[in-house]
Amino acid sequence: MRIGMIAPPWFPLPPxxxxxxxxxxxxxxxxxxxHGHDVTLxxxxxxxxxARLSFVYGxxxxxxxxxxxxxxxxHGLEAYSQARDFDVIHDHDGLATRAMGVLAHRLVGTPVxxxxxxxxxxxxxxxxxxxxxxxxxxxxxxYQRGGLPELPFVATIPNAVDVATYPYSVEKxxxxxxxxxxxxxxxxxxxxxxxxxxxxxxxxxxxxxEEAEHAYFAEAVEPYLSDRIYFRGxxxxxxxxxxxxxARCTLFPIQWPEPFGLVMIESLAAGTPVIAFRNGAVxxxxxxxxxxxxxxxxxxMVAALGQIHEIxxxxxxxxxxxxxxxxxxxxAHERAYRTLLEEGPSWLTGNLPGxxxx
Amino acid sequence: MRIGMIAPPWFPLPPxxxxxxxxxxxxxxxxxxxHGHDVTLxxxxxxxxxARLSFVYGxxxxxxxxxxxxxxxxHGLEAYSQARDFDVIHDHDGLATRAMGVLAHRLVGTPVxxxxxxxxxxxxxxxxxxxxxxxxxxxxxxYQRGGLPELPFVATIPNAVDVATYPYSVEKxxxxxxxxxxxxxxxxxxxxxxxxxxxxxxxxxxxxxEEAEHAYFAEAVEPYLSDRIYFRGxxxxxxxxxxxxxARCTLFPIQWPEPFGLVMIESLAAGTPVIAFRNGAVxxxxxxxxxxxxxxxxxxMVAALGQIHEIxxxxxxxxxxxxxxxxxxxxAHERAYRTLLEEGPSWLTGNLPGxxxx
Numbered sequence: 001m002r003i004g005m006i007a008p009p010w011f012p013l014p015p016x017x018x019x020x021x022x023x024x025x026x027x028x029x030x031x032x033x034x035h036g037h038d039v040t041l042x043x044x045x046x047x048x049x050x051a052r053l054s055f056v057y058g059x060x061x062x063x064x065x066x067x068x069x070x071x072x073x074x075h076g077l078e079a080y081s082q083a084r085d086f087d088v089i090h091d092h093d094g095l096a097t098r099a100m101g102v103l104a105h106r107l108v109g110t111p112v113x114x115x116x117x118x119x120x121x122x123x124x125x126x127x128x129x130x131x132x133x134x135x136x137x138x139x140x141x142x143y144q145r146g147g148l149p150e151l152p153f154v155a156t157i158p159n160a161v162d163v164a165t166y167p168y169s170v171e172k173x174x175x176x177x178x179x180x181x182x183x184x185x186x187x188x189x190x191x192x193x194x195x196x197x198x199x200x201x202x203x204x205x206x207x208x209x210e211e212a213e214h215a216y217f218a219e220a221v222e223p224y225l226s227d228r229i230y231f232r233g234x235x236x237x238x239x240x241x242x243x244x245x246x247a248r249c250t251l252f253p254i255q256w257p258e259p260f261g262l263v264m265i266e267s268l269a270a271g272t273p274v275i276a277f278r279n280g281a282v283x284x285x286x287x288x289x290x291x292x293x294x295x296x297x298x299x300x301m302v303a304a305l306g307q308i309h310e311i312x313x314x315x316x317x318x319x320x321x322x323x324x325x326x327x328x329x330x331x332a333h334e335r336a337y338r339t340l341l342e343e344g345p346s347w348l349t350g351n352l353p354g355x356x357x358x
Numbered sequence: 359m360r361i362g363m364i365a366p367p368w369f370p371l372p373p374x375x376x377x378x379x380x381x382x383x384x385x386x387x388x389x390x391x392x393h394g395h396d397v398t399l400x401x402x403x404x405x406x407x408x409a410r411l412s413f414v415y416g417x418x419x420x421x422x423x424x425x426x427x428x429x430x431x432x433h434g435l436e437a438y439s440q441a442r443d444f445d446v447i448h449d450h451d452g453l454a455t456r457a458m459g460v461l462a463h464r465l466v467g468t469p470v471x472x473x474x475x476x477x478x479x480x481x482x483x484x485x486x487x488x489x490x491x492x493x494x495x496x497x498x499x500x501y502q503r504g505g506l507p508e509l510p511f512v513a514t515i516p517n518a519v520d521v522a523t524y525p526y527s528v529e530k531x532x533x534x535x536x537x538x539x540x541x542x543x544x545x546x547x548x549x550x551x552x553x554x555x556x557x558x559x560x561x562x563x564x565x566x567x568e569e570a571e572h573a574y575f576a577e578a579v580e581p582y583l584s585d586r587i588y589f590r591g592x593x594x595x596x597x598x599x600x601x602x603x604x605a606r607c608t609l610f611p612i613q614w615p616e617p618f619g620l621v622m623i624e625s626l627a628a629g630t631p632v633i634a635f636r637n638g639a640v641x642x643x644x645x646x647x648x649x650x651x652x653x654x655x656x657x658x659m660v661a662a663l664g665q666i667h668e669i670x671x672x673x674x675x676x677x678x679x680x681x682x683x684x685x686x687x688x689x690a691h692e693r694a695y696r697t698l699l700e701e702g703p704s705w706l707t708g709n710l711p712g713x714x715x716x
Contacts, residue, residue, distance in 0.1 A: 068481065070453060070482075070484065070485040073453060073485060074457075074485065074488045077457050077461060077488070077489075077492075080461050081460075081464045081465070083465060084465070095428060095431065096431060096454050096457070099431045099435050099454065100457065100458060100461050102439075103435060103438050103439060103458050103465075107438075107441060107461075107462060107465045107466050108465050108466070123426065123428060124428075127428040127432065130414075130432045130435070134435075134439075
């Protein structure tokens with residue numbers, strides 16, 4: 001298949017630090033190339049890939065992500081201008097790019113599928129819904145898909161990790177791990193509370209770049225740092241996997257219904273169990289009692305920590321190999337693309353929705 | 359010609375109050391229909407037109423203009439999905455819509471021309487520049503065009519007024535007039551200073567909707583209101599033309615290089631001279647000594663007011679008929695469209711620009 005793969009332009013593939021979407025798009029792209037497909041990757045020019053790389057921005061404009069929304073437009077324009085050259089286009093970028101996908105599909109018939117990587121607020125839902133006769137969608141969890149019943153999904157495909165790049169260890173050091181952006185939604189403050197109440201060592205790692213992240217960090221994290229509670233900043237892949245590998249347990253005290261949660265499967269790949277708050281897609285990832293514990297409160301998280309020795313690191317690793325491996329991930333996408341091709345151009349049967357009242 | 363005319367979705371055509379872009383797009387659309395063209399107007403469903411009206415939003419979502427940018431995307435998608443049905447598409451909307459125009463042009467070859475109604479900050483310039491091999495542009499003043507030397511303009515076409523809808527009078531009341539949004543850039547504060555220093559009556563009218571407008575109004579306008587300096591709020595067309603018609607003089611103390619300035623030609627159409635600050639397109643509109651005065655400071659504006667009786671209202675009216683009438687405006691657009699059709703699809707000869715460094 002000739003596949004056009006549109007990554008966001010903001011971080012190179014694979015990402016050097018922060019960049020969950022870029023990481024999974026990288027795995028998918030390289031996997032499809034390995035399966036013999038003719039893949040063109042639209043990403044920043046400093047990306048590494050065995051696919052054909054097409055780019056407008058030679059260097060990922062990461063520092064402009066919050067201010068220069070038009071970069072997405074220019075990036076998407078370059079990709080969709082080549083729509084006739086592909087059997088299928090897979091879009092991982094933002095709403096303006098997806099609108100171009102709808103348009104390209106309606107004008108020249110190329111099937112376009114978009115993975116929903118993030119949550120959909122009511123406005124986003126309205127836009128996505130208006131695109132439902134020009135795009136097909138891939139959900140990253142059943143939780144996410146259930147919240148968007150009006151969208152035409154072709155598949156639910158959870159995120160994946162390349163298990164081979166996560167060294168695995170059954171021997172652990174005596175620390176808890178929290179990895180995530182420094183914002184209230186990710187719950188570093190709850191991890192700190194658990195560490196303080198159990199007098200545990202805790203290592204925190206994550207991005208502190210944007211204003212909201214700085215504010216949260218200064219108020220909810222920094223005052224509690226000590227020789228027992230230690231902040232590593234944003235870490236590269238090697239440091240991250242080493243942190244996972246040696247941790248007693250990863251805390252995932254997520255405060256909002258996140259549609260997936262890559263941290264959980266990265267931790268499991270390294271043989272490290274996860275204690276997570278029941279929220280969003282958590283119950284689809286963690287097998288309670290097998291790969292960690294699903295809890296509702298800080299009290300329960302503290303209690304679960306007392307049982308963490310019951311979880312077998314080998315089972316954690318195996319769970320990821322069975323359910324979140326790259327090969328399975330790539331094959332699920334191939335099936336989704338084939339479904340689209342068999343469907344044929346949906347503009348023959350659908351139209352944009354009728355008049356809306358604003 | 360089969361013409362697709364894309365108005366912004368935010369205000370109905372013609373606008374009931376604020377809406378300069380909508381007003382000129384309305385004049386153009388109705389003029390083209392009168393010339394026998396097959397015009398489809400993309401605007402809100404509460405618009406009045408003799409063209410074919412195509413819409414997504416039944417009612418103009420004016421109150422969402424600052425917050426719901428995706429409405430532009432949905433609106434533009436509806437329009438450009440029909441790109442094959444037109445000989446030429448004329449886009450008056452925002453950057454996301456124009457990106458769809460580039461894409462439609464590159465995928466199916468329909469020529470797309472975009473009028474630049476506003477100023478272009480450096481970011482906007484970068485985006486427009488990246489679109490230069492897929493769009494042609496119309497400038498609204500030579501001043502505007504001179505600032506964007508890299509864009510492929512097909513014409514400079516100043517805004518127009520329908521002189522017939524501006525009752526004209528040589529008899530004037532004894533007040534000065536300021537019409538414009540209540541923001542510092544438009545200069546209501548300078549108009550007030552001129553009125554106070556000359557002990558003149560002044561009527562102000564204009565939109566106070568957005569937060570910045572409220573803040574400016576409270577600080578720079580409200581404290582000076584009196585029985586001599588009076589604020590009328592946002593006025594409908596009938597009230598506006600009546601205010602113009604009876605004013606001794608319109609003050610246009612513009613504080614930034616505005617690319618046109620519809621207020622000036624509306625005032626002249628009503629036979630009312632204009633005293634304006636030398637900025638942006640002002641010297642292309644006002645003929646110094648014939649239709650008003652171009653000045654640099656409040657002192658000079660005060661001095662010019664002493665000579666305003668030298669300006670003949672009939673000359674003001676005639677100036678608009680000669681230079682800013684609708685018939686001339688419509689014919690200039692027909693010529694621009696024909697140039698595009700003769701040029702042929704520019705994607706045969708051009709490509710998107712090469713790699714950019716972010």
